Amino acid sequence: MRVIKASGFAVILLVLLCRYASADILMIVNSSVKETTITKADIKRIFLGKKKWWDDKQKVNAVIIKESPVHSEFVTTYIDKSPSSFSSYWKRAVVTGTGIPPKSFDTEAEIVKFIQETAGSVGYISVDTPHDGVNILTIE
Amino acid sequence: MSGKYILQILMIFIVFGSAGAALGFEQDDIQMHGFASQGYLKSTDNNYLGNSKDGSWEFNEVGINFAVPISDTLRFGIQFFSRDLGSYGNNNLFIDWAFMDYSYTDWLGFRAGKIKTPMGFYNRQRDADILRTGILLEQSVYPEVIRDFFVAFQGFSAYGSFGFNKAGDLDYEIYWGVIEGPSDTTSFEGGIATMVPVLYIDLLGQQNNYDIVLSHMVGGMLTWNTPIPGLRIGGSGMHAEGEMDIIGTATTIDLTLNQVSIFSGEYEKGPVTFAAELLLMDIEFSLAGIPDIPIESQGYYGRISWHVVNWLSVAISYGLFYPQPDDKDGSNFEDAGLPSALAYQKDAALSFRFDIVEKWILKLETHYMDGIAQVNGTDYASMKDKWFLFAIKSSLSF
Numbered sequence: 249m250r251v252i253k254a255s256g257f258a259v260i261l262l263v264l265l266c267r268y269a270s271a272d273i274l275m276i277v278n279s280s281v282k283e284t285t286i287t288k289a290d291i292k293r294i295f296l297g298k299k300k301w302w303d304d305k306q307k308v309n310a311v312i313i314k315e316s317p318v319h320s321e322f323v324t325t326y327i328d329k330s331p332s333s334f335s336s337y338w339k340r341a342v343v344t345g346t347g348i349p350p351k352s353f354d355t356e357a358e359i360v361k362f363i364q365e366t367a368g369s370v371g372y373i374s375v376d377t378p379h380d381g382v383n384i385l386t387i388e
Numbered sequence: 389m390s391g392k393y394i395l396q397i398l399m400i401f402i403v404f405g406s407a408g409a410a411l412g413f414e415q416d417d418i419q420m421h422g423f424a425s426q427g428y429l430k431s432t433d434n435n436y437l438g439n440s441k442d443g444s445w446e447f448n449e450v451g452i453n454f455a456v457p458i459s460d461t462l463r464f465g466i467q468f469f470s471r472d473l474g475s476y477g478n479n480n481l482f483i484d485w486a487f488m489d490y491s492y493t494d495w496l497g498f499r500a501g502k503i504k505t506p507m508g509f510y511n512r513q514r515d516a517d518i519l520r521t522g523i524l525l526e527q528s529v530y531p532e533v534i535r536d537f538f539v540a541f542q543g544f545s546a547y548g549s550f551g552f553n554k555a556g557d558l559d560y561e562i563y564w565g566v567i568e569g570p571s572d573t574t575s576f577e578g579g580i581a582t583m584v585p586v587l588y589i590d591l592l593g594q595q596n597n598y599d600i601v602l603s604h605m606v607g608g609m610l611t612w613n614t615p616i617p618g619l620r621i622g623g624s625g626m627h628a629e630g631e632m633d634i635i636g637t638a639t640t641i642d643l644t645l646n647q648v649s650i651f652s653g654e655y656e657k658g659p660v661t662f663a664a665e666l667l668l669m670d671i672e673f674s675l676a677g678i679p680d681i682p683i684e685s686q687g688y689y690g691r692i693s694w695h696v697v698n699w700l701s702v703a704i705s706y707g708l709f710y711p712q713p714d715d716k717d718g719s720n721f722e723d724a725g726l727p728s729a730l731a732y733q734k735d736a737a738l739s740f741r742f743d744i745v746e747k748w749i750l751k752l753e754t755h756y757m758d759g760i761a762q763v764n765g766t767d768y769a770s771m772k773d774k775w776f777l778f779a780i781k782s783s784l785s786f
Contacts, residue, residue, distance in 0.1 A: 289553045298549040298557065299494050307460040328617035332695055333656060339785070340519055342421050344504050344512040345465040345485050348455050 273322055273372050275385040276360065280306065280367040286385040291326045294370060296337065297347045302368060309369040310350040311362055318356065318374045326372075422452035425517040427781030433772035435764040436757075437524075437532055438474025440777065446472045447781070449515050451484060463489050471515060473532060474764070484515070485540055495548035504540045506561045506609035507624045508650035508665055511538055517783045521693045521703035522739035523753040524779065528687035528707030529650060529667040533762055536600055537628075537645065541565035543605070556615045562608035567630070568601050602630035602643070611652075618656035625649040642674035659695040664688070686713040689735075701741040709733040711761050729773040732759040747786060753779040 275286060282304055293299035294310050302308055313319045315331060323334040341347030353359050356377040363369045364381040373379060427447035431440040438444035453467035469484035471477035487501030504512040513519045514530055530538075543565015551557045607626030614620060628645040648669045655662045667687040674680045689707030696702060710716050710732055718728025739753040755777040763771060 287553065289551060289557075293494075293549070293551050293557065298559070299551065300491055301494060329656070330659060330695070332698075333661075336519060339516075340513050342419075342453065342455070343423070343451070343467070343516040343519065345453065345455070345467060345487065345489075346512070348419060348457065348463065 272375060273318065273325065274375055274377075274379065275370065275372055275387060276363055276379055276382040277385055278309075278363050278365075278367055278369045279381075279383055281370065281383065283385060284383070285388050287388045288326055291387070292328065295323075295327055295334075295350065297341065297350075306368045309366055311359055311369060311371040312350045312352050313356060313359060313372070314352050314354055318372065322372045417457050419455040420452070421786060422450075423516055423518050423783060423785040424448075424450045425781055425783040427517075427523060427779060429777065429779050431775055431777045433775040434757075434760060435474075436762070436777055437476075438764075440474075444474060446474050447779075448472050448479070449517065451515065453484075461491050465489065469515065476532060476535070493548070495550050497547050499545045499547065500543075502540055502542050503545055503563065503565070505538050505607070505626070506545075506563070507538050507607070507626065507648070508667075509611075509620075509622060509652040509654055509663070510665075511650075514539070517751070517781060518749060518785045521701045521741045521751075522691075522705065522737060523751050523781045524737070524755075526665070526687075526689040526691065526705055526707045526735070526737075527762060528689045528709040528733065528735060529665045531687070531709065531762055537567065537602065538626075538648070541567050541602075541605055554615055556613045559611040559613065560608065562606075564606050566601070566603045566605060567628070599633045599635060600630065600643075601633075602628040602645070604629050605645075616655075620654050622652045623649065624652070639675070644672040644674075646670040646672060661693045662691070663693070664690045683711065684713060686710050699743045701743075703737075703739040703741075705735075705737045705739075707733075707735045707737075709735075709759075709761055727760065727768045727771065727773070729758075729760045729771070730768070731761065733761040734758040747784055749783050751779075751781045751783075753781075755779075 275291065277283070281302055283302060290299055294308055295312070300308050320331050323329050323331055327334055329337065338347070338349035342349060351362070353362065356373040359371045359373055360377065360379050360382060363371050370385075425448055426445070428443065428445055429436070429438055429440040429447055430443045433441065435441050438446045449469070449471040451467055451469045453465065455463060455465045457463045464487070466486035467484040468481060470479045470481045472479045483502060485502050485504050487499045487503050489497060489499050491497040506512060508529060510520070510525055511530060514525050514535075517523065541563065543563060545561050545563035547559075547561035549557055549559045605626060605628035607624065607628075609622060609624035611620055611622035626645060626648050630643050632641040632643055633639075634641070648667075648671070650665055650667050652665045653663065665688065667685070669683065669685040671683045671685075672680055673683070687707065687709035689705055691703060691705035693701060693703040712720065712731065715721065715731050718731030721730045722728045734757070736756045737753060739751060742750045744750055757775050757777060758773065760768070760771045760773065765771075
């Protein structure tokens with residue numbers, strides 16, 4: 249009985265931890281974006297420059313935060329790259345002319361402001377950052 | 389279609405594209421980046437990629453590029469470039485790439501202009517030292533001696549990416565174009581001849597500049613970014629026909645790239661990256677008065693890179709190149725009175741990269757080489773089969 253209770257507690261703790269890990273990051277978009285959900289695959293494609301249009305043909309305008317814990321967690325969790333690898337990916341695109349990197353900002357407040365004001369924009373912030381005036385995408 | 393005609397089409401795109409977006413164009417939209425590198429090569433024996441036996445500072449690159457978004461679907465980019473690697477480049481300034489890019493959908497876009505050739509995972513970025521741990525890209529698959537054939541073309545391409553959600557995604561690019569203009573190699577000795585000594589000897593060891601025209605060049609690349617995080621595999625190939633005019637002579641060599649293919653694999657797991665590629669080349673040279681010279685070369689390598697800490701990365705690689713794979717031990721070369729070591733290049737390399745600050749890096753690299761395929765010159769009697777190459781390089785980026 250003790251083993252069953254301990255196992256159950258461990259499972260609950262694990263679920264809570266997983267939920268906490270995935271809840272650290274919020275995907276936010278401009279109010280012009282009609283989507284309300286997004287898959288991890290589409291997050292990856294957007295921030296690697298492969299998905300350039302929303303479903304309504306509006307241009308995707310992705311933005312990132314410069315080196316920070318939230319950026320590290322975002323690229324590791326959703327892009328399957330380390331921060332240095334993500335940076336190298338966009339340097340390659342610049343040097344070969346095959347892509348233009350996402351606009352980058354120093355703070356999450358600047359990210360929120362940009363997304364409030366820019367049609368088609370999408371970015372990520374930590375859950376604790378104030379984000380009035382933007383929509384949240386649920387990550388499927 | 390000549391390269392000049394293609395550039396005229398490109399200019400038409402620029403005029404119409406700029407006129408259409410003139411009202412909304414802001415200077416802030418223009419992105420400018422660049423890089424500069426200076427290196428030093430020293431070999432214990434044999435001259436390789438320059439006069440390395442005496443030590444060579446002829447080893448640098450400078451590039452500056454501009455990206456101009458014109459509208460949501462249209463952008464223009466250009467990179468000016470200058471390089472020196474022994475007898476290659478000599479710091480002549482030229483346009484590395486310049487093209488209009490029209491994006492129709494995620495899975496279909498078009499490029500027109502001078503475009504870096506999609507060949508293998510690393511050909512397009514081969515000149516940017518900042519993008520890798522090592523100094524020299526593996527010469528078994530990316531030989532500098534035939535760089536002119538692969539680095540860029542003037543023409544058109546279609547490209548795109550198909551997302552398959554849980555099955556990963558598929559990136560493609562197919563192209564048609566030409567390669568025109570003088571080679572950036574100043575000496576025939578430093579070019580094809582070092583890889584194909586039999587061709588050099590058939591031309592009686594002439595040392596001349598040459599112009600390459602490769603017309604009817606078609607090719608493509610397909611990359612599967614698999615659902616396994618960090619794993620991608622790809623294949624690329626091209627076919628081209630053209631000629632090499634030896635300047636100052638009446639000699640023209642017909643050249644057919646029947647097929648040139650690279651098969652690639654890369655797996656990135658945290659700070660460690662594994663990469664392996666295979667090059668297969670089937671090229672034919674035709675010269676009046678001598679039998680056609682088929683060249684079926686083969687090269688491959690494996691590499692492990694480790695981003696140890698923020699400021700330090702280490703890489704080891706091993707590559708093999710065979711100018712003529714049916715003669716891997718060089719017995720045919722020996723029968724022709726040439727050293728058997730011409731039949732292969734075996735290259736074991738160890739590299740260190742130090743990220744001094746964000747935009748300044750320093751690299752150290754050592755190679756243990758077995759074989760003299762691709763070595764400069766024809767004084768075979770003085771060459772050593774087994775030798776070392778050391779390299780040091782520093783790069784800035786902005």
